[in-house]
Amino acid sequence: MAYAFRAPTPLLKDELDIVIPTIRNLDFLETWRPFFQPYHLIIVQDGDPNKTIRVPEGFDYDLYNRNDITRILGPKSSCISFKDSACRCFGYMVSKKKYIYTIDDDCFVAKDPSGKDINALEQHIKNLLSPSTPFFFNTLYDPYRDGADFVRGYPFSLREGVPTAVSHGLWLNVPDYDAPTQLVKPLERNTRYVDAILTIPKGTLFPMCGMNLAFDRELIGPAMYFGLMGDGQPIGRYDDMWAGWCTKVITDHLGLGVKTGMPYIWHSKASNAFVNLKKEYNGIFWQEELIPFFQSVSLPKDATTAQKCYLELAKLVRAKLGKVDGYFIKLADSMVTWIDAWDELNPPKGGVATANGPPKK
Ligand SMILES: O=c1ccn([C@@H]2O[C@H](COP(=O)(O)OP(=O)(O)O[C@H]3O[C@@H](CO)[C@H](O)[C@H]3O)[C@@H](O)[C@H]2O)c(=O)[nH]1
Numbered sequence: 001m002a003y004a005f006r007a008p009t010p011l012l013k014d015e016l017d018i019v020i021p022t023i024r025n026l027d028f029l030e031t032w033r034p035f036f037q038p039y040h041l042i043i044v045q046d047g048d049p050n051k052t053i054r055v056p057e058g059f060d061y062d063l064y065n066r067n068d069i070t071r072i073l074g075p076k077s078s079c080i081s082f083k084d085s086a087c088r089c090f091g092y093m094v095s096k097k098k099y100i101y102t103i104d105d106d107c108f109v110a111k112d113p114s115g116k117d118i119n120a121l122e123q124h125i126k127n128l129l130s131p132s133t134p135f136f137f138n139t140l141y142d143p144y145r146d147g148a149d150f151v152r153g154y155p156f157s158l159r160e161g162v163p164t165a166v167s168h169g170l171w172l173n174v175p176d177y178d179a180p181t182q183l184v185k186p187l188e189r190n191t192r193y194v195d196a197i198l199t200i201p202k203g204t205l206f207p208m209c210g211m212n213l214a215f216d217r218e219l220i221g222p223a224m225y226f227g228l229m230g231d232g233q234p235i236g237r238y239d240d241m242w243a244g245w246c247t248k249v250i251t252d253h254l255g256l257g258v259k260t261g262m263p264y265i266w267h268s269k270a271s272n273a274f275v276n277l278k279k280e281y282n283g284i285f286w287q288e289e290l291i292p293f294f295q296s297v298s299l300p301k302d303a304t305t306a307q308k309c310y311l312e313l314a315k316l317v318r319a320k321l322g323k324v325d326g327y328f329i330k331l332a333d334s335m336v337t338w339i340d341a342w343d344e345l346n347p348p349k350g351g352v353a354t355a356n357g358p359p360k361k
């Protein structure tokens, strides 16, 4: 009897959206086609809404420009940044799927040491679908991977692990350096492929890069607000950092895990270090106050969802960071607007979303 060969269904094919912020073009999708084509794309077009962004044939996508964001969110669109990659978080809000993968349009398929193309999306999905170990560090890295396990002395009571909320991937070629480092090391490239995935321990913050990032939208989506950056704001290129610090204090509070390490992508474009310095300056200065603030955050026991935690965090930002700069009062207000908009577009099961639906293609 002849058996018709059927390719395996891609993991989470109908449960994951790929969110891409773009101010350029989407030719990079050609290199990702074997891995991305089965998935729905949410393209957030930044900058001039009258510019036409060409999406390569054969992809299933929704594209949202600034006019769509304003049409869908109305006055609440003020919380979505303009002329900064932070605009991508609109894609997280408007998605209806359980998982999100976000990638920049200058990130390409990397090769592992054997020369094999890395399916970064597949690795992120494996990271998200396997537990994390934030309460006790496993020295042999991810114990749930084939060929690894918990090492001697690891408490058996902790070996079940906790749900993974975030999978933070890394980058070969152009590393995610801040402007001062870029200026000092303009030619430095990351050639070191480290075959490791680590859970970031509870109580430890980390610099989350938005370039190659996946997360469980139902567990932690409301915390993934990329802040007020870019046009009209005194700071830029701290969108993912802000989201990462908020997310980590909330995952710690909710007993969820954050992983970093594989998969790698190939980051091709070094943005201009001087332009970056202007965008980052306040962030480099303010973060010396922001990190102690996040390290001191304690959320109430009755904050049992990402939304409730985030609103508590917004209150603390207003109370404790307003004295650092008036910007943080505006940011605290935008954090609340973000949650209001999130809840409007994502009512509890059975509720009716009031959004005006996806854009015309
Ligand atoms: O105004 C803008 C600028 C850019 N984008 C899109 O956002 C991503 C990232 O842009 P870019 O690659 O130019 O930025 P980098 O300096 O390489 O990366 C920084 O941006 C952070 C977010 O990814 C990353 O963590 C930093 O390292 C591209 O897709 C641009 O098209 C935009 O939408 N609006």
Ligand SMILES: [Mn+2]
Binding pocket: 104, 106, 267, 268, 269, 270, 271
């Ligand atoms: Mn880039």
